[in-house]
Amino acid sequence: MTVDEALDARLSAMFAEPDPAPDEAFVARVHRAVLAEQRIAAMRRAQWRRFAVEALASATMIAVFWLLGRLGPLKMELGEGLASPATTAALILGLWFMVELRPAATER
Amino acid sequence: MAKAAARGDAAAFTKLVRLHEGSIRRFLRRLTRGDGADDLAQEVFLKAWRMSGHWRQEGSYKSWLMGIAWKSFLDLQREEGRRSARERVSFNATLPPHTDANARIDLGAALADLPERERAVALLCFGEGYSHGEAAEIMGLPLGTLKSIAARAKAALAARLEAA
Numbered sequence: 001m002t003v004d005e006a007l008d009a010r011l012s013a014m015f016a017e018p019d020p021a022p023d024e025a026f027v028a029r030v031h032r033a034v035l036a037e038q039r040i041a042a043m044r045r046a047q048w049r050r051f052a053v054e055a056l057a058s059a060t061m062i063a064v065f066w067l068l069g070r071l072g073p074l075k076m077e078l079g080e081g082l083a084s085p086a087t088t089a090a091l092i093l094g095l096w097f098m099v100e101l102r103p104a105a106t107e108r
Numbered sequence: 109m110a111k112a113a114a115r116g117d118a119a120a121f122t123k124l125v126r127l128h129e130g131s132i133r134r135f136l137r138r139l140t141r142g143d144g145a146d147d148l149a150q151e152v153f154l155k156a157w158r159m160s161g162h163w164r165q166e167g168s169y170k171s172w173l174m175g176i177a178w179k180s181f182l183d184l185q186r187e188e189g190r191r192s193a194r195e196r197v198s199f200n201a202t203l204p205p206h207t208d209a210n211a212r213i214d215l216g217a218a219l220a221d222l223p224e225r226e227r228a229v230a231l232l233c234f235g236e237g238y239s240h241g242e243a244a245e246i247m248g249l250p251l252g253t254l255k256s257i258a259a260r261a262k263a264a265l266a267a268r269l270e271a272a
Contacts, residue, residue, distance in 0.1 A: 007266055008234070014215050015235035017134060022126045026133070026146065030153045031122045037157060038118060 061096065065089055110169045114160040121160065125153050128170050131236065132177050138219070138231050139181055148184060152177045167245060174236070175246045178228060185224065218268035226261035233258055 001009070068089055109127075112120035132152055137145040155176050163172055219227055225247070232243040244254035 007262065010269075011230075011234040011262070011265060012237070015231070017235075019130055023129060023133075024126075026129055026149070027122060027126045030125045030129075030150055031118070033150060033154055034118050034121060034157050037154065038116075 057096070061092070064092060110160075110163060113157070114163060116160070121157055124156075124169065128173055129153075131170060132173055135174060135231055135236065136177055136181065138235065139224075139228060140184075144184075148180055149177070152180050155180065167242070171238070171242055171246055174232065174238075175248070178247050181224075181228075215265070215269070218265050221268070222261060222264055225257050226264065229254065229257045230261040230265060 109120045109123050113124055129149065133146060133149045136148050136152070139145075140148065152173065156173055159176070163169065219230065222230065228247060229243055232238045232246060233240065238246065240255050240258060241251055243258070244251045247254065249257070
């Protein structure tokens with residue numbers, strides 16, 4: 001064994017430490033933190049999904065209003081038309097609020 | 109197990125934690141002041157969990173964890189500000205109990221005097237048994253640089269041991 005190898009061996013022996021049994025308290029601590037991360041990630045995904053749905057709904061509403069604004073009053077067979085596109089818009093808004101007020105949507 | 113953890117299997121990841129927590133905590137305890145080493149170790153495992161999908165399956169999972177531990181230690185150092193390279197670190201309580209007291213004190217003082225990179229290389233190569241190539245991979249250094257650092261660390265440790 002060379003001098004260098006002997007030094008390496010001596011240093012390695014000094015640093016060497018028997019592997020203890022796993023520290024279950026620490027393992028449990030990390031496991032709890034990992035589960036918390038999973039829950040946060042799931043909540044974040046759910047919030048993004050909701051945002052995407054509401055953004056799409058808002059865009060749809062804007063498009064509907066824009067289209068209605070380009071239409072004239074609708075006429076029914078008896079010659080009477082709806083007063084204005086605003087009536088139709090109000091009907092659509094009412095339907096939308098009914099959807100938004102469903103139980104799942106109010107749990108924010 | 110690492111592949112299962114990469115797929116989001118928390119139970120598989122917990123098994124990996126159980127397998128490697130001793131080595132990671134020992135490395136960090138010896139590298140740091142000792143205070144907060146377990147908090148840092150927890151942060152290391154959480155980073156590993158978040159980055160599970162990034163493990164390239166090259167080398168051992170333990171080596172990958174050691175790399176995260178080293179980078180986390182550097183991040184902590186940056187957050188806490190620069191410290192003196194000659195900061196005295198209490199290693200006595202973290203050295204193996206079966207070495208003789210004189211050797212423990214000499215090695216502790218010698219490690220305390222080493223700059224961070226040399227201390228880390230000494231811990232990885234002599235303490236954890238990594239080759240120069242593996243230690244270079246863990247620390248993100250070119251092999252030549254790692255060998256230079258290792259040579260300096262060994263010379264410094266040898267000088268301290270001889271002087272004792």
